[in-house]
Amino acid sequence: xxxxxxxxxxxxxxxxxxxxxxxxxxxxxxxxxxxxxxxxxxxxxxxxxxxxxxxxxxxxxxxxxxxxxxxxxxxxxxxxxxxxxxxxxxxxxxxxxxxxxxxxxxxxxxxxxxxxxxxxxxxxxxxxxxxxxxxxxxxxxxxxxxxxxxxxxxxxxxxxxxxxxxxxxxxxxxxxxxxxxxxxxxxxxxxxxxxxxxxxxxxxxxxxxxxxxxxxxxxxxxxxxxxxxxxxxxxxxxxxxxxxxxxxxxxxxxxxxxxxxxxxxxxxxxxxxxxxxxxxxxxxxxxxxxxxxxxxxxxxxxxxxxxxxxxxxxxxxxxxxxxxxxxxxxxxxxxxxxxxxxxxxxxxxxxxxxxxxxxxxxxxxxxxxxxxxxxxxxxxxxxxxxxxxxxxxxxxxxxxxxxxxxxxxxxxxxxxxxxxxxxxxxxxxxxxxxxxxxxxxxxxxxxxxxxxxxxxxxxxxxxxxxxxxxxxxxxxxx
Amino acid sequence: xxxxxxxxxxxxxxxxxxxxxxxxxxxxxxxxxxxxxxxxxxxxxxxxxxxxxxxxxxxxxxxxxxxxxxxxxxxxxxxxxxxxxxxxxxxxxxxxxxxxxxxxxxxxxxxxxxxxxxxxxxxxxxxxxxxxxxxxxxxxxxxxxxxxxxxxxxxxxxxxxxxxxxxxxxxxxxxxxxxxxxxxxxxxxxxxxxxxxxxxxxxxxxxxxxxxxxxxxxxxxxxxxxxxxxxxxxxxxxxxxxxxxxxxxxxxxxxxxxxxxxxxxxxxxxxxxxxxxxxxxxxxxxxxxxxxxxxxxxxxxxxxxxxxxxxxxxxxxxxxxxxxxxxxxxxxxxxxxxxxxxxxxxxxxxxxxxxxxxxxxxxxxxxxxxxxxxxxxxxxxxxxxxxxxxxxxxxxxxxxxxxxxxxxxxxxxxxxxxxxxxxxxxxxxxxxxxxxxxxxxxxxxxxxxxxxxxxxxxxxxxxxxxxxxxxxxxxxxx
Numbered sequence: 001x002x003x004x005x006x007x008x009x010x011x012x013x014x015x016x017x018x019x020x021x022x023x024x025x026x027x028x029x030x031x032x033x034x035x036x037x038x039x040x041x042x043x044x045x046x047x048x049x050x051x052x053x054x055x056x057x058x059x060x061x062x063x064x065x066x067x068x069x070x071x072x073x074x075x076x077x078x079x080x081x082x083x084x085x086x087x088x089x090x091x092x093x094x095x096x097x098x099x100x101x102x103x104x105x106x107x108x109x110x111x112x113x114x115x116x117x118x119x120x121x122x123x124x125x126x127x128x129x130x131x132x133x134x135x136x137x138x139x140x141x142x143x144x145x146x147x148x149x150x151x152x153x154x155x156x157x158x159x160x161x162x163x164x165x166x167x168x169x170x171x172x173x174x175x176x177x178x179x180x181x182x183x184x185x186x187x188x189x190x191x192x193x194x195x196x197x198x199x200x201x202x203x204x205x206x207x208x209x210x211x212x213x214x215x216x217x218x219x220x221x222x223x224x225x226x227x228x229x230x231x232x233x234x235x236x237x238x239x240x241x242x243x244x245x246x247x248x249x250x251x252x253x254x255x256x257x258x259x260x261x262x263x264x265x266x267x268x269x270x271x272x273x274x275x276x277x278x279x280x281x282x283x284x285x286x287x288x289x290x291x292x293x294x295x296x297x298x299x300x301x302x303x304x305x306x307x308x309x310x311x312x313x314x315x316x317x318x319x320x321x322x323x324x325x326x327x328x329x330x331x332x333x334x335x336x337x338x339x340x341x342x343x344x345x346x347x348x349x350x351x352x353x354x355x356x357x358x359x360x361x362x363x364x365x366x367x368x369x370x371x372x373x374x375x376x377x378x379x380x381x382x383x384x385x386x387x388x389x390x391x392x393x394x395x396x397x398x399x400x401x402x403x404x405x406x407x408x409x410x411x412x413x414x415x416x417x418x419x420x421x422x423x424x425x426x427x428x429x430x431x432x433x434x435x436x437x438x439x440x441x442x443x444x445x446x447x448x449x450x451x452x453x454x455x456x457x458x459x460x461x462x463x464x465x466x467x468x469x470x471x472x473x474x475x476x477x478x
Numbered sequence: 479x480x481x482x483x484x485x486x487x488x489x490x491x492x493x494x495x496x497x498x499x500x501x502x503x504x505x506x507x508x509x510x511x512x513x514x515x516x517x518x519x520x521x522x523x524x525x526x527x528x529x530x531x532x533x534x535x536x537x538x539x540x541x542x543x544x545x546x547x548x549x550x551x552x553x554x555x556x557x558x559x560x561x562x563x564x565x566x567x568x569x570x571x572x573x574x575x576x577x578x579x580x581x582x583x584x585x586x587x588x589x590x591x592x593x594x595x596x597x598x599x600x601x602x603x604x605x606x607x608x609x610x611x612x613x614x615x616x617x618x619x620x621x622x623x624x625x626x627x628x629x630x631x632x633x634x635x636x637x638x639x640x641x642x643x644x645x646x647x648x649x650x651x652x653x654x655x656x657x658x659x660x661x662x663x664x665x666x667x668x669x670x671x672x673x674x675x676x677x678x679x680x681x682x683x684x685x686x687x688x689x690x691x692x693x694x695x696x697x698x699x700x701x702x703x704x705x706x707x708x709x710x711x712x713x714x715x716x717x718x719x720x721x722x723x724x725x726x727x728x729x730x731x732x733x734x735x736x737x738x739x740x741x742x743x744x745x746x747x748x749x750x751x752x753x754x755x756x757x758x759x760x761x762x763x764x765x766x767x768x769x770x771x772x773x774x775x776x777x778x779x780x781x782x783x784x785x786x787x788x789x790x791x792x793x794x795x796x797x798x799x800x801x802x803x804x805x806x807x808x809x810x811x812x813x814x815x816x817x818x819x820x821x822x823x824x825x826x827x828x829x830x831x832x833x834x835x836x837x838x839x840x841x842x843x844x845x846x847x848x849x850x851x852x853x854x855x856x857x858x859x860x861x862x863x864x865x866x867x868x869x870x871x872x873x874x875x876x877x878x879x880x881x882x883x884x885x886x887x888x889x890x891x892x893x894x895x896x897x898x899x900x901x902x903x904x905x906x907x908x909x910x911x912x913x914x915x916x917x918x919x920x921x922x923x924x925x926x927x928x929x930x931x932x933x934x935x936x937x938x939x940x941x942x943x944x945x946x947x948x949x950x951x952x953x954x955x956x
Contacts, residue, residue: 080874080891081877082883088823110875155583217680296821322891343779343780348567394807396922397556397925405952478882
């Protein structure tokens with residue numbers, strides 16, 4: 001007597017990511033009931049055991065857990081491409097645009113970014129933003145899984161656009177308190193919403209952007225509410241300079257003294273952390289979000305993820321933001337992470353394909369505190385999975401023995417465009433290349449329209465004359 | 479009275495790559511007659527001047543010169559994914575497969591690679607291979623432009639698969655002479671074929687793989703026949719060790735003494751060249767082919783292209799081979815080149831988007847000796863051009879002012895899948911995503927079939943038990 005299920009995905013090159021490797025099952029299948037996985041195994045076995053309402057034939061496809069993007073700023077997608085190839089990126093290139101991104105522009109960016117990420121197989125998005133109307137609803141409506149962090153800082157409106165490089169930002173405790181209150185209210189509304197698809201974290205933007213007292217207040221709140229803290233840590237020389245000026249300590253030492261280093265912390269970037277500082281943070285149990293593409297473009301730096309993992313830490317991948325990474329695509333991050341770390345170590349054996357695939361799936365899930373729900377394909381977990389077309393010329397051929405080629409080709413040869421079908425919590429969000437839960441052309445048109453309005457406001461703001469890239473424009477290089 | 483032309487491409491975001499920058503023309507147009515460009519300019523202007531048989535509306539598209547891949551080994555595409563994440567890549571991972579790639583497998587790989595490259599906007603392919611039946615015909619038939627280099631070496635059949643790491647390869651002058659004769663015969667048949675679309679170079683595989691006398695013989699032949707020399711130079715510690723053992727000189731010094739350093743030389747990789755050696759080679763007028771992805775994976779090294787260009791040298795991009803880069807896609811190479819060099823210099827201003835776009839187009843064309851024919855869109859040049867869909871979510875929005883976002887987004891956000899239409903020598907090879915000059919599914923099926931046969935031969939060859947990746951297979955990591 002076979003058991004009734006909603007969906008059976010069959011005949012896949014199945015990578016469950018169970019165990020210590022990639023958990024490959026040839027001619028594999030996944031049975032799904034409601035939002036969860038009922039079973040994984042061979043197609044023959046599951047065809048006998050289960051009677052599905054819908055059968056998805058994955059012949060010629062790799063089936064993997066949905067990819068996890070632990071750190072994004074989706075609102076900046078609306079200004080994709082305005083800031084890169086410059087020093088002092090945040091102040092010299094992004095800030096003049098950032099101050100003109102209205103809530104409606106931010107929302108258009110968020111929708112665009114969810115669409116882009118979903119099409120490239122990302123099913124869990126860790127977004128970081130000042131809340132604005134419609135932010136969480138955009139993720140809820142698109143059907144994706146989200147880990148949302150409302151930004152907490154004590155910076156006055158306008159941010160750092162008017163400041164000289166290196167000048168200490170003025171901190172306003174009232175601004176900080178209001179951000180904390182807003183974050184708490186947001187979390188009370190959204191943590192666990194949409195049948196658990198939407199969860200939240202608390203997010204001091206950085207230790208340099210808030211007072212010591214308010215940073216401690218956030219930590220007490222996180223402990224009380226049992227929330228993780230998602231914070232930029234050692235994010236570039238800008239932050240370290242601010243920390244030394246204001247607190248006379250580098251960030252890792254400061255956080256250690258404050259009792260901030262524990263397994264509730266998702267530390268983002270660690271751009272300027274030494275290997276020793278990274279190891280210190282890893283040994284505390286804190287987790288790392290590694291944004292290879294973004295930090296490569298913005299700083300020309302490979303963060304110490306290798307040292308962090310060697311010290312036993314968990315690393316998740318993040319795509320950061322499109323004004324200074326230009327794409328939000330975990331295939332891109334897997335490839336860049338593997339390559340950048342080989343280069344940093346001058347060793348081709350560092351960060352092989354299977355390790356970065358784990359960072360994008362099961363290790364990433366654990367790093368963001370969702371390891372019991374997502375990141376691998378196994379019975380009881382959420383049915384978040386992707387089908388990747390291996391018949392694309394750039395993923396051909398598919399060899400099984402003596403060397404199986406699929407994982408290295410996905411990591412080094414894939415682009416994300418080969419993802420054709422995506423399920424989140426058992427629901428098909430994209431089928432055979434068509435996004436079902438979002439209206440693609442409307443979302444792109446809305447982003448274009450909002451972006452043009454942002455650009456007009458920037459053009460009318462005298463501050464834009466300081467932008468580093470105007471020289472490149474004048475020279476005909478853009 | 480308007481002039482009749484075959485094709486008019488209109489309403490493009492046109493990047494001509496004329497001049498010193500990217501040569502942007504808003505609402506631009508290109509008129510094409512036969513194989514050549516008749517004019518470029520504004521759509522309004524060209525619509526008045528020309529009466530086309532066919533009009534291609536490029537609204538919402540970027541139009542660029544076709545991309546140039548200066549260095550490939552297309553035959554290895556058939557073993558994509560069997561060799562990466564290992565030390566001593568060539569001997570420990572590729573060689574056991576390479577010796578079982580038959581001529582028909584090589585041809586299947588070449589066709590696959592041409593297809594993959596064409597779909598990602600590559601119009602000129604610089605291939606390097608031992609000639610086998612159908613090699614040149616594959617490029618001729620696909621309609622792409624090719625710069626073909628028949629491999630010259632004096633290595634005995636079986637190559638280096640049976641040697642210990644570090645052991646001096648035996649050189650056989652008869653093998654060397656035969657390779658020279660074959661190369662000369664190939665060049666006499668193919669140089670200038672297909673209305674000039676197919677041209678050839680002479681290719682000693684590396685200075686370590688042939689005697690000094692025969693290397694000099696190739697140089698005299700190149701001078702006599704007015705051909706460029708395309709050679710791997712300082713290609714990893716393997717080569718340098720061989721050079722020191724055999725000739726007691728590092729490669730650049732050896733080549734300088736031999737009179738090999740001049741503007742006829744396309745020096746590939748320079749993996750192990752110091753900045754000073756790179757500058758020495760650049761100042762001689764020799765050109766560099768930079769394979770960022772491949773050398774990143776194989777060696778964990780960023781070759782000294784920055785130093786080469788600072789010394790005034792011309793640099794072209796190359797994708798090398800799919801067993802150790804895993805894809806042959808110049809969008810990938812542009813992105814990796816920009817990012818790797820920023821990281822190497824720890825400077826985000828190094829190799830901005832526009833510079834790597836020039837390496838993939840006009841600078842690359844000059845580097846491979848075709849600067850008068852391709853690499854920019856201007857009257858009289860060959861009509862090799864690509865249309866890139868800017869409406870893809872990952873390339874949205876398109877902003878024009880104060881900062882124009884298109885080039886950075888193509889380089890950092892594009893993947894090559896956004897290329898929809900490709901023309902080579904005025905002929906449409908791909909239209910709206912459909913390849914017209916090749917049968918995509920047949921080519922993939924043929925590559926799959928040939929690859930499986932190669933894998934079976936490898937499995938039957940005891941030498942495969944030495945392959946480094948077998949450990950990863952056993953551990954469930956692949």
